[in-house]
Amino acid sequence: MESVTPILEFKKTCVSYTKQTMAVKYVSAAIERNTITAIMGPSGCGKSTLLRAVNLMHNLYPNIRVDGEILLNGENILSMEPIDVRRRVGMVFQRPAPFPTMSIYDNVLSGYALNGVRLPKTEKDETVERCLKSVALWDEVKDVLNKKGTFLSGGQQQRLCIARALAMKPDVLLMDEPTSALDPIATAHIEELIQELHKEVTILIVTHNMGQAMRISSKSMFMYLGELVEYGDTATMFSNPSDERTKAYLMGKIG
């Protein structure tokens, strides 16, 4: 019997800012392909830190250390070149950050430009159309592709950022509270979009919004003080949490 390799696996992953303080403590979990996994927990629990480690964002800050293993398709990313990892793992940030000097068109293709890849014109057009369609932005911007992305609304900007990440055809898409800076209507749009997207990409989403986690995710992690307290089916976790701390959080007693 051959077991299926999980697309992403944390093995005793630790992240520390200084020698004394560990932001993430010995997290172990396997993420299956094409699932949406929500990471919840009170602020400061290490959920964003864990997520950013998957994209090796900690490499930017020399004092952050990551120990243990993070496996992408069975390969430990901590010993890979950051650039190779980041090409396969997309990331969407809290605040929409389209590149202010690039047009909408160039923003979608910015991943290629930043990797020094030149695409033929037809392929460029196809990619832009495909990605903008998959984030449901195509109809709204197809006539203004040459305008700067910064003139879009917050929700549209965030969708543009998702399209930009999708253009690189990543295996995994990380989302760090992607709707926390958006209004309720834009948030609903993005949530709908995320549910559509999991057919093509595995999604890991950090959220502090329990309702959001319940609505969109199939799996949930609950983190507290750097530890992974509970990981399982979202429905089970919300209806019947096995840990007291999870229960307390879900009832609004911590966080």
Next chain:
Amino acid sequence: MAKDKAMLWMVCLFAALTAVPLFAILGEVLLRGYDQLTWSFFTEPTPTAFKAMKAIEAGEPIPGGIANGIIGTMIMLGMAAVFAVPTGIMCGAFLAENPKSRFAQVVSYLTDLLQGTPSVIIGIVTYIWIVVPMKGYSAIAGSVALFVMMLPLIIRSTEETLKILPASLKEAGLALGGNRARVMLKVQLPAAFGGIFTGVLLAISRVIGETAPLMFTALGCSFIRFAIDKPISAVPLLIWEFFNDPNLQELIWGASLFLLLFVLTLNLTAKYLAKKWNQ
């Protein structure tokens, strides 16, 4: 309450008085210089003292202009900027990218040191560096002095502009798999362009009127010259020459008006662009 009012009035009065010198200087230079700004003033080189004297005796306006100075200023400023802009931007990027490194702190401190160094000292040091070994004054020496003065200004404006960019911009670029050089070139620098450009404009306007460092490096020259290994003139150097030569004194105001308008326009443009870019 009366005391309160009195204080407000005093503040307004003295603040208003501060504006007086600007208009006094502008007014004087404008009134005494505007009729000299003819076409030939910009196309002809400085007259010799003898020619000027003859014109004065004949009761005619002094012939000639400041073309030699304008060309010299442009050559030296151009050479200085060609080296100072890229070096300054790279150095500023280094400071912005490594805010905590020990070496960056030293560089940052030295940038402050150089920015505060009196320009006359830059002049004598460049004399020792360049004029002595080359055995003569030259446009090259003048540009080196201007380069040294522009450098800290460009470094600071680049560093500050890069530092106020949202961190998410750089992170988003790297998250897409770009290497640092490409993220800097395609994301960070384009986003910082406005601030850096403003900084370059201000640096140019700061050094274009510098006289002391050019006296010991470029020296001056009474005809139009393009050679960079020979003494060369500059607009502020000409003003200094006119100030010291009784026969040429009439030309002071035209040259000053030109320099003043140029510098103030650069300043206002930079300020306008900075504001526009901030919105």
Next chain:
Amino acid sequence: MNDKIYKILLFTAALIMPIVCGGVVYALVTDAYEAFEHFGFFKFLTSSEWSYTDGAEQYGALPFITGTLMTTLLALVFCIPFSLPVALFVGEYFKGTRIAAILSTVTDLLAGIPSIIYGLWGFYTLRPLIMALNISPQGSGILTASLVLAIMIVPYAASLSAEFIKMVPNDLKEGAYSLGATRAEVIRKVVFPVAGSGVFSSYVLAIGRALGETMTVTMLIGNTNNIPDSITSTGNSMASIIANQFGEASDLRFSSLIAIGLVLFFITAFINMIGKMMIKRARIS
């Protein structure tokens, strides 16, 4: 790999600063050495003789150190009554208004005027005025130079002070108003104590600028090599003696001028360093 090249490239560019600054100090020290060796370091600083008759050459920096200190301090005295109101106008009374923006632009433009043009204005407008008022017979001198110098440093002191005055938190001021304080009292008892160290440091930096100002002083100070005995008498500053005599100097006089440059360099570096340190501290608190 590419990241490494990029890092090395930026590092190399950053090396320019230590090279240039090291080069400045090295050039000044090597060429000043002769004068210090000939006269002795302290003797050079404290001697007031400056004569270049062949065979009996005698150079001392005291008159010029005195001239620099006098012009700078006097400029500071003249600068405060104008820069402080401007800072209060921009940073407190009319904070954020159009009129404050206009005044800021005016002071920015004042800061942009080249020093040789300040010198011309001082020479052709202020000097005759001083003569007409019978303050001094020749018109030029320490006083004239300081007055123009004061105008030149007002923008620096004012814009930096205004920055600190602006940063005084509103709730502090509102707290004082709610206790019945008048605006003047709020400024004296809340704004100044909070912004004080920042305002003070902006004057330190303004001094740093005034110390090395060359052309204006050269054109207005009268260029005599004696120790000025009053504020209306003529003299020379460290920067102006260099500007005046560097072109014609050689050997021992050349070295003496470089030595004066070295002293000026260290004084300005010291003052600027103190100013920057104070600003950093004021910004943190």
